[in-house]
Amino acid sequence: MKPRHPLQNFARELRNNSTDVERLLWRHLRNRQLEGVKFxxxxxxxxxxxxxxxxxxxxxxxxxxxxxxxxREYDQQRDDCLRANGYRVLRFWNNEVIDNIDGVLEVIRACCIAMAPPPPNPRPLGAGE
Known part of the structure; x- marks a missing residue:
């Protein structure tokens, strides 16, 4: 059985008590609604x-x-850690999500497309024959 992350219980609490802005964005990200990407x-x-x-x-x-x-310093350290783990970090102000949800979703959509894995290499001619 996989060990639980020490912050898992706190994360569950945050999910159960999400902000209005988090709920607004989640309505657009959940169930692979954006480019088929699971968030x-x-x-x-x-x-x-x-x-x-x-x-x-x-x-x-x-x-x-x-x-x-x-x-800001804490956020910068956090972003640096996430980037060191290979993640691209997108930050939006709450008011951006409220006032311009379509623009926010378009930035996220473009990032999803840009971060697409390369297509698989085709099999060389004559392979498998």
Missing amino acids: RRQQPIETYIVDFISFEKKIVIELDGGQHLEN
């Missing part, structure tokens, strides 16, 4: 819990409220 919400990665993540595309989406103005 999870409130997922532990190392010592952090990210708002949304696609393991498949290696994309993290963070929603920032006013408290992030005071925590």
